[in-house]
Amino acid sequence: MHPPLTGVEVRILGSLLEKEVTTPDNYPLSLNALVAACNQSTNREPVMRLDEDALVPATVALRRRGLLRQIQPAGSRVTKFEHRLDEDLRLLRPELAVLGVLMLRGPQTPAELYARTERLHPFADLADLERVLESLITREPEPLVVRLPRRPGQKEVRYAHLLAGEPAHTETSATADERPAATRRADPEDDRVAALERSVEELRAEVAALRAELDRFRAQFQ
Numbered sequence: 001m002h003p004p005l006t007g008v009e010v011r012i013l014g015s016l017l018e019k020e021v022t023t024p025d026n027y028p029l030s031l032n033a034l035v036a037a038c039n040q041s042t043n044r045e046p047v048m049r050l051d052e053d054a055l056v057p058a059t060v061a062l063r064r065r066g067l068l069r070q071i072q073p074a075g076s077r078v079t080k081f082e083h084r085l086d087e088d089l090r091l092l093r094p095e096l097a098v099l100g101v102l103m104l105r106g107p108q109t110p111a112e113l114y115a116r117t118e119r120l121h122p123f124a125d126l127a128d129l130e131r132v133l134e135s136l137i138t139r140e141p142e143p144l145v146v147r148l149p150r151r152p153g154q155k156e157v158r159y160a161h162l163l164a165g166e167p168a169h170t171e172t173s174a175t176a177d178e179r180p181a182a183t184r185r186a187d188p189e190d191d192r193v194a195a196l197e198r199s200v201e202e203l204r205a206e207v208a209a210l211r212a213e214l215d216r217f218r219a220q221f222q
Helices: 006-020 030-040 052-064 093-105 109-115 126-137 188-219
Strands: 070-073 080-083 146-147 160-161
Touching: 006 030, 006 052, 006 070, 006 080, 006 093, 006 109, 030 052, 052 070, 093 109, 093 126, 093 146, 093 160, 126 146
Parallel strands: none
Antiparallel strands: 070 080, 146 160
């Protein structure tokens, strides 16, 4: 995407994609709800600490690019926001689910994506998800997802979105001190909860990978 989106713009669109499915009764989101969605500690990597002053300019930029719509429901004084990725990029629900999780959680393996997209779109199996990844990689006129090189000691490849440009191919993520101030966790309790959440997600990814392997094994005898 040219020019690439900023990290805040990616977080806004990813949050709107998620909430459209997980909290449809509250979608489109008000500015307050959008701030909360962008800053939540679950299903986010990195966790951000954004305020209205950071979000408002980003929503204006996204509106100008046709990626976000600002509406004011009849009889309401509250302005609300909804994404337009499905219209602008002509994406289907499975593609939106994969892209949204990559936008919210960063580079991931197919098994991790299979576990984490379940809330947004239930894929039949790992192969089904991998077909969607391939369609996003080979998309014309420009790809939306890239396959990253394997890191040392890593068995599975990871995938990343390209909405913010080419991802940095770093072997290790930045430490808390190296991250921008907006993404640092403000409370030790948040760190503990986030660590537990990551452990749960990793276990879910492992179970998903084992389930996929079992499905492939069973398919050999059918």
